[in-house]
Amino acid sequence: MTELHLWLRHEVRPTERRTPIVPSDARRLVESGVTLTVEESPQRIFPVEEYEAVGARVAPARSWESAPAAAVILGLKELPDSPGRLTHRHIFFGHAYKGQPGAAELLRRFTAGGGELLDLEYLVDDTGRRLAAFGYWAGYLGAALAVLQHRGRLTAPLAPTSKEELDETLRPAAGDADFTALVIGALGRSGRGAGVALRAAGAEPTCWDLDETRDLDRPALLAHDLMVNCVLATTPIPPFLREEDLDDPARRLRTLSDVTCDVGSPLNVLPVYDRTTEWTDPVRRLRKEPPLDLIAIDNLPSLLPKEASEDFSASLLPLLLGFEAGGTWGRALDRFHQACREHGIEEGELPHV
Structure with missing residues (x-):
């Protein structure tokens, strides 16, 4: 597989205690050659020390903003309101493809910075069946x-x-x-x-x-x-x-x-x-x-953060181990570009202030 640097971010929502990757599956990623950085997070159900013990790097919360350009930022729920330009590829539930409030602004943040959204809700097989869900x-x-x-x-x-x-x-x-x-x-x-x-x-x-x-x-x-x-x-x-x-x-x-x-x-x-x-x-x-x-x-x-995280992580792990341009991830990227077109958003367009 192409060398992958995954950056597991802290969740800004105070009630969000889940994680898309649990420590036992983090071990599998590291052993497969994935570089994994895990942000400190006092609310995550699994302490950061458990990730460090299986070979992950540790970084401060919200340091993803200055992560290497090739890093793929992995989370679950909404991003903070800043920065206005998102430069990385992000994996999370964006809730931005069906006309939800704030959808266009989120997509503009990606196009303004040259970043991309790989929405977890749209990780599907070639029949449209979702592959990872809570x-x-x-x-x-x-x-x-x-x-x-x-x-x-x-x-x-x-x-x-x-x-x-x-x-x-x-x-x-x-x-x-x-x-x-x-x-x-x-x-x-x-x-x-x-x-x-x-x-x-x-x-x-x-x-x-x-x-x-x-x-x-x-x-x-x-x-x-x-x-x-x-x-x-x-x-x-x-x-x-x-x-x-x-x-x-x-x-x-x-x-x-x-x-x-x-x-x-x-x-x-x-x-x-x-x-x-x-x-x-x-x-x-x-x-x-x-x-x-x-x-x-x-x-x-x-x-039920432990049970929910373990189930979701088990579904997401094989997709991350097979991370590549085509297939499931290619379909997710195509859906992002389709959503931008549907909102009339062009590359480089700035968010509304």
């Missing part, structure tokens, strides 16, 4: 938090935990009433995770996917007590919930968990809220009477 744990946690809220046992602020501890809180307790649950997108990674969490809570969910949503039965949807949305639309489809549905007098739905959090996108299938919720304030009441509570946290897997 979906299972996002669905699991989205459903778990919805159950705890529905039962009146969700406390804030949220804090990272382990699967064993979370499963213990999900088990039905004396006095817990039965509830009906619906998972939309049940056949995908997130949907499968949501189903496992709901069953751990003692509920057998109704499972909908493409066949059930082509001709949506809205009364049936609203007749469930709890709903978990795991659908990330890639083409326009009718929304699953509309404002008028929330005011339907027959609505039984009381708890809504949106795992996808596609707020701001024209493809959003739940256009009934305008901002996500946070670890400090995880629930927003959309209607007072009858009540309807929303959970929409866009980094759910960080609540």
Whole structure:
């Protein structure tokens, strides 16, 4: 493989504790000849000493800005607002290809500096199947938090935990009433995770996917007590919930968990809220009477940072070991250039100030 220098950056979001590469897989990279630099990060679930022990170099947080030009900067969530010109190739979830707020500005930062975005969401095989995703744990946690809220046992602020501890809180307790649950997108990674969490809570969910949503039965949807949305639309489809549905007098739905959090996108299938919720304030009441509570946290897997990181790293490792111009990485680069064209952004165009 071409000599590769990977630079694992510190995450600027305070609640982001995951990592795309865990120390055991970092060892594999180093042994294969990859130069790996890991930034110090007090919040990363794995301490930097574990990376150093397997042969990685250590650098201060945010030193990626002055990394060698050929280094590929690896992260998960959003970049800091500066610098305005991004000169490196970056691998992370950019959320910039579907008209999301701030998308054009992020792309302009890359074109202004000559850098490139290799978006983790668009690492796909030649059939379009995603090759690395946190979906299972996002669905699991989205459903778990919805159950705890529905039962009146969700406390804030949220804090990272382990699967064993979370499963213990999900088990039905004396006095817990039965509830009906619906998972939309049940056949995908997130949907499968949501189903496992709901069953751990003692509920057998109704499972909908493409066949059930082509001709949506809205009364049936609203007749469930709890709903978990795991659908990330890639083409326009009718929304699953509309404002008028929330005011339907027959609505039984009381708890809504949106795992996808596609707020701001024209493809959003739940256009009934305008901002996500946070670890400090995880629930927003959309209607007072009858009540309807929303959970929409866009980094759910960080609540189980060890399990989520280990699964994701196992999927990403073979792609990094095969890092090259074509194939999966070539498709990701093509998608970046396509997005720039779609926004009318030309090479060297500066971000708006």
